[in-house]
Amino acid sequence: MKKNVYSVSQVNSYIKNMFAQDFMMNRIYVKGEVSNCKYHPTGHIYFTLKDDGGSMRAILFAANRKGLAFSMKDGDNVVALGSIAVYERGGTYQLYAKEILLDGAGLLYQRFEALKRELEEMGMFAAEYKQPIPRYVSKVGIVTASTGAAIRDIQNIASRRNPFVQLYLYPALVQGEGAAASIVAGIKALDAFGVDVMIVGRGGGSIEDLWAFNEEAVARAVFECHTPVISAVGHETDVTIVDFVADLRAPTPSAAAELAVYEIRELLGQLNQYQLALDEAAARCITACRERVRYQQQRFALLKPEHRIQEKRQHHAELQMRLEELMEQKLTALRHRLALCAGGLEGVSPLAQLSRGYAFVTDENGSVITDASVLKPQDLLHVQFQKGSVLAGVTQVIREEPKSGQEPAARPGDRKRAPAAKSDVKRNRRIKEEPDGSGDDTR
Numbered sequence: 001m002k003k004n005v006y007s008v009s010q011v012n013s014y015i016k017n018m019f020a021q022d023f024m025m026n027r028i029y030v031k032g033e034v035s036n037c038k039y040h041p042t043g044h045i046y047f048t049l050k051d052d053g054g055s056m057r058a059i060l061f062a063a064n065r066k067g068l069a070f071s072m073k074d075g076d077n078v079v080a081l082g083s084i085a086v087y088e089r090g091g092t093y094q095l096y097a098k099e100i101l102l103d104g105a106g107l108l109y110q111r112f113e114a115l116k117r118e119l120e121e122m123g124m125f126a127a128e129y130k131q132p133i134p135r136y137v138s139k140v141g142i143v144t145a146s147t148g149a150a151i152r153d154i155q156n157i158a159s160r161r162n163p164f165v166q167l168y169l170y171p172a173l174v175q176g177e178g179a180a181a182s183i184v185a186g187i188k189a190l191d192a193f194g195v196d197v198m199i200v201g202r203g204g205g206s207i208e209d210l211w212a213f214n215e216e217a218v219a220r221a222v223f224e225c226h227t228p229v230i231s232a233v234g235h236e237t238d239v240t241i242v243d244f245v246a247d248l249r250a251p252t253p254s255a256a257a258e259l260a261v262y263e264i265r266e267l268l269g270q271l272n273q274y275q276l277a278l279d280e281a282a283a284r285c286i287t288a289c290r291e292r293v294r295y296q297q298q299r300f301a302l303l304k305p306e307h308r309i310q311e312k313r314q315h316h317a318e319l320q321m322r323l324e325e326l327m328e329q330k331l332t333a334l335r336h337r338l339a340l341c342a343g344g345l346e347g348v349s350p351l352a353q354l355s356r357g358y359a360f361v362t363d364e365n366g367s368v369i370t371d372a373s374v375l376k377p378q379d380l381l382h383v384q385f386q387k388g389s390v391l392a393g394v395t396q397v398i399r400e401e402p403k404s405g406q407e408p409a410a411r412p413g414d415r416k417r418a419p420a421a422k423s424d425v426k427r428n429r430r431i432k433e434e435p436d437g438s439g440d441d442t443r
Helices: 007-019 061-069 108-122 147-161 179-193 218-226 241-243 253-260 264-303 307-348 349-357 422-433 436-443
Strands: 028-039 046-048 055-060 077-087 092-102 139-144 165-173 197-202 229-233 360-364 380-384 389-393
Touching: 007 264, 046 139, 055 061, 055 077, 055 139, 108 218, 108 241, 139 147, 147 165, 147 197, 147 253, 165 179, 165 218, 179 218, 197 253, 218 241, 229 241, 229 253, 241 380, 264 307
Parallel strands: 055 092, 139 165, 139 197, 197 229
Antiparallel strands: 028 046, 028 077, 046 055, 077 092, 360 380, 380 389
16 A cells, blocks of 8 residues: 655645635634743744643734734733744744734724824824923922822922922822713813923823723813823823823823923022123123223223313414424525525615716706716706715716717707606706806806
């Protein structure tokens, strides 16, 4: 009898094809507890699902991480959606998960996503509605349970960072029946009271424990609050509707306290630095102002009327001295020129000729006599000496013979005589009026 023998690879391939052809195995929900959960550096998550009767290996690839809305860890009861296939190389089958939900939370997640889409479409998550968180506050309102760990963390952080900030707690229910209404009442009460900033939150828990912060009433109360709100619900991986509506989301209540309460020591250090910088700037400004005042004083002193008058007087004195020097130089030049002119006139002056023994002779009509031939006996002459003058009569005319080529002198009747000066005419008139005895004596 001939037997059919198959290799391991053929068997694994055959089993793989059987799983692939099974419609149920291609889309199946598997419920179990997570164990051996490992996050690979590539982004894949390797884990095992188990229950009381058995276990199954599973993997969630990095491309499907969007189907995981929480931080999965060992001990979580989950419902995984995916397909079951054979891994030929190892000869094992495993679940290739595409979406993982916490067991019992599937319906809540659907409600969460539906409310999130609705509020987002209404614009309640828009950035333009976010209020800025004040940097320096004096009153912080807190809406949380009075006995939880969240309020103790907030108190510790706030007292350490700034013991002068006042904390106002509204003890609200944060889970269970009536929690949403209690949180809404706390938000409205602190908003009306008038705090600077408000922290709304609680410690970590399951989605059922945190569900009060996913209620639409709480989201609307946060959105309509006039006071800036910081959400601090659960841990960093916990996300609620309030986180989207709040003005600022803190990963934990402790982080919310750090965001709301400023560090007083850091502020005092900055104030000291500002004080030093202000003192230095003031000192520089005062020094500069003093220099400007000193400069203006010096400038004003130069512009004083007394100073300007003194300058004008000095300038006037300098001009006067300059003018006197120029006048003296001019007078010296004129004196020198006058002396030259006087010397030249001295040489041609009639008086100079008279001083050498010459006389100036005119007839009774004042005509100058330069030729004896024009006279005749009995003519009256006026003879001017250097000192004094006389009237004389002609007794004899001695004529000189003309040289060859020279015309004889004209007779008194042949030419016009130059008009005598008025003084000579008057003098001759006086001579005529004198008695004849004086004329004879002169001759």
